[in-house]
Amino acid sequence: MNIDRLAAILRDAAKAEILPRFRQLEAGSVETKSHAFDLVTQADQQAEIAITKAINEASPHMVVIGEEAVAANPALLSQSLGDETVIFIDPVDGTWNFAAGLPLFAVMASVVQRGETVAGVIYDPLGDDFLMTEKGCGAWHVFADGHRVRQKFAEPAPLDAMGGVASASYLPDETRREVMGNLAKVQMFASYRCAGHEYRLGAGGNLHFMMYNKLMPWDHLAGALMMEEAGAHVARFDGSKYEPHHRDGGLLIAPDAESWQIVRREVFTV
Structure with a gap:
């Protein structure tokens, strides 16, 4: 799958399933998983369903593994994937922030081929922009208008x-x-x-x-x-x-x- 297509899928899901629920979560739409700071909301669940469906329709040969699917069936992470192309999905990274109304959350996807990470996307729904990378091609900040800025980690410091x-x-x-x-x-x-x-x-x-x-x-x-x-x-x-x-x-x-x-x-x- 083209990385721009994957990014568009994340963006579409965020606009349809995540942003309408931000600071609008109904009573009973937030659940606790392993502890009080490990939450899942309807936004997580519905966004993952939407992203998985869109990827399956666009690239049915790829395996999609989402955080919430693994929460329901941990065996998904222990399966042998061999030479499969796998896309890992985090529908709402920073769910605790999201549930608290704090504007620090993201949608993330990574692409693994033959046991190696080859691409990744991090989408900020509120900023409507991305970090995107493909192995060997640098990391880029991609704005909504398509403008791209190459990224550089900090220089060494004491x-x-x-x-x-x-x-x-x-x-x-x-x-x-x-x-x-x-x-x-x-x-x-x-x-x-x-x-x-x-x-x-x-x-x-x-x-x-x-x-x-x-x-x-x-x-x-x-x-x-x-x-x-x-x-x-x-x-x-x-x-x-x-x-x-x-x-x-x-x-x-x-x-x-x-x-x-x-x-x-x-x-x-x-």
């Missing part, structure tokens, strides 16, 4: 001048306390509870590091490829390559290999 994002929610308690203490060594860190917008910040050169522990494919495959295409050094905590089948092992992103090693040693001592 540790005490770095700013970044860190999601420590899924770290063991003792490790989380240590990492949170170590973050005092950098100038600024935050968590926007929306990987899609965090990857947008990274691609635009606004972050020096990004850290995630739990690796669900719809959350990170598109963004990780975008950061690589924007010039960042991307690796799991042990230094190995992040691949679509990984669910744990963490993910750390920095401007270059040297910066990555500094942040890994001084901050994320997991």
Whole structure:
């Protein structure tokens, strides 16, 4: 499937199923999944249905795996996909923000061929623009009028001048306390509870590091490829390559290999 066609599918679903429900969610349309900050809304469910249907109609040979489909049937993630082309979908990334009326949410899709991420799209429904990438072609900010700007990750900086994002929610308690203490060594860190917008910040050169522990494919495959295409050094905590089948092992992103090693040693001592 052409990446522009995939982007248009995400945009259409957002306009039909997500934006009309923003700050208009009815009572009973928000459910809790694993904990109080892990939510699903009718917008997530209906957008995923719409996106899956549109992809199946346009490219019936592709396998579509969405976050909400996996929540209903976890076995979808353990199936052997072989040489299939798989599109992973996050219909509303940042659902907690969305449900709270906070305008920080995105729609994301990644394309995996033969076990390798080859393309990704992150759509901001409120800004009506995209981050888009294809392997080897750079990462691009694509505006509604078609104007495109190539993205570049931040240049290296001293540790005490770095700013970044860190999601420590899924770290063991003792490790989380240590990492949170170590973050005092950098100038600024935050968590926007929306990987899609965090990857947008990274691609635009606004972050020096990004850290995630739990690796669900719809959350990170598109963004990780975008950061690589924007010039960042991307690796799991042990230094190995992040691949679509990984669910744990963490993910750390920095401007270059040297910066990555500094942040890994001084901050994320997991």
